[in-house]
Amino acid sequence: MVFILPFLLGLLSLDRQSTRIARPIESIYQFGASKSDTGNGVRISPVPLAAGRLPYGETFPGKPTGRFSDGRLIIDETTKALGLPLLDPYQNRNASFKNGANFAVASATALNRTTLLLHGIVPSSAPSLEIQIGWFAEHLRSICSTPSECGDRLRNSLIFFGEIGGNDINYAIDQGKSFDQIRALTPSIVGIVITGIKQVIAMGASRFIVPGNYPIGCFPSVLIHYAATADNSTTLHDENGCVKLANDVALHHNQLLKSALAALSQEHPDVGIEYLNLYDPLLDVIRSPSENGPFRISYVVVVSSLSLYRL
Numbered sequence: 001m002v003f004i005l006p007f008l009l010g011l012l013s014l015d016r017q018s019t020r021i022a023r024p025i026e027s028i029y030q031f032g033a034s035k036s037d038t039g040n041g042v043r044i045s046p047v048p049l050a051a052g053r054l055p056y057g058e059t060f061p062g063k064p065t066g067r068f069s070d071g072r073l074i075i076d077e078t079t080k081a082l083g084l085p086l087l088d089p090y091q092n093r094n095a096s097f098k099n100g101a102n103f104a105v106a107s108a109t110a111l112n113r114t115t116l117l118l119h120g121i122v123p124s125s126a127p128s129l130e131i132q133i134g135w136f137a138e139h140l141r142s143i144c145s146t147p148s149e150c151g152d153r154l155r156n157s158l159i160f161f162g163e164i165g166g167n168d169i170n171y172a173i174d175q176g177k178s179f180d181q182i183r184a185l186t187p188s189i190v191g192i193v194i195t196g197i198k199q200v201i202a203m204g205a206s207r208f209i210v211p212g213n214y215p216i217g218c219f220p221s222v223l224i225h226y227a228a229t230a231d232n233s234t235t236l237h238d239e240n241g242c243v244k245l246a247n248d249v250a251l252h253h254n255q256l257l258k259s260a261l262a263a264l265s266q267e268h269p270d271v272g273i274e275y276l277n278l279y280d281p282l283l284d285v286i287r288s289p290s291e292n293g294p295f296r297i298s299y300v301v302v303v304s305s306l307s308l309y310r311l
């Protein structure tokens with residue numbers, strides 16, 4: 001943390017004329033799931049969530065808020081680096097949303113319930129991406145009335161679109177789908193993410209950061225799932241002790257997402273759309289935990305995401 005902050009400040013002061021889309025960021029809108037949720041899930045879940053209790057939030061911000069972490073999330077580091085206040089969860093109706101709003105909800109999926117059920121996957125009750133986009137539309141109706149007026153209001157904003165879609169894969173793994181079945185699902189997941197971005201572009205947003213999936217094969221839940229199955233051969237794990245095929249699915253997803261985003265950028269040359277690699281920074285932390293520490297990923301990701309826009 002000590003050594004990365006000067007680097008971060010260096011990036012913040014880079015020449016702003018160096019890119020066509022370099023404009024100050026005055027507001028942020030976040031879509032996503034638990035890794036970005038700053039308090040929507042705890043407000044709307046029909047059952048109490050663990051993140052509503054200690055030790056979540058004990059260290060930061062000092063009490064449980066619904067963040068699934070005891071430290072800052074990537075979005076918290078981002079707002080901090082930009083000198084903006086913490087992003088209010090949209091379900092906190094007391095908030096002003098002057099500097100944006102967070103629509104992310106823990107355990108949300110990219111595909112909606114109907115579509116997942118068609119694939120034999122049962123999601124949680126958390127609002128899927130299309131519902132989060134509906135909230136954004138509702139929010140915009142309260143601050144502007146035409147796409148061009150909304151475009152003006154959104155001019156100095158940044159949309160953090162994800163990570164979303166990882167839970168679709170996590171549920172499929174938990175519910176015993178084969179890796180071939182899950183791989184076959186990834187084009188639909190990426191497709192709905194792209195559809196969502198197009199909808200948000202149509203509402204006037206012009207600057208996006210779109211994170212890909214993490215090395216999910218290293219997640220404790222995935223390791224435990226496969227430790228409990230009959231197929232527990234040594235070939236299941238890679239050199240980092242992660243489930244290799246699960247990481248392959250995440251890499252495949254990310255590859256599809258990157259290509260789709262490149263195509264979308266071509267369709268919308270006036271919109272900034274940047275893919276953000278979350279896979280490698282987290283893998284670095286897993287490979288060298290003592291060097292990196294658990295929360296370094298936030299710093300690394302924030303530095304790389306802000307540098308995408310030369311801010």
Ligand SMILES: *[C@@H]1O[C@H](CO)[C@@H](O)[C@H](O)[C@H]1NC(C)=O
Nearest residue numbers: 039043090091092093094095
């Ligand atoms: C709004 O603020 C009041 C008073 O601080 C609090 O009791 C209430 O829970 C808040 N509502 C929401 C939706 O967060």
Ligand SMILES: *[C@@H]1O[C@H](CO)[C@@H](O)[C@H](O)[C@H]1NC(C)=O
Nearest residue numbers: 111112113114115130192195
């Ligand atoms: C779910 O998503 C599909 C595919 O995008 C869409 O056609 C359908 O209308 C959605 N269903 C519901 C209930 O929202």
Ligand SMILES: *[C@@H]1O[C@H](CO)[C@@H](O)[C@H](O)[C@H]1NC(C)=O
Nearest residue numbers: 226227228229232233234237
């Ligand atoms: C699965 O493999 C791991 C690593 O080889 C081992 O530690 C664990 O005990 C095995 N689990 C079962 C249920 O055999």
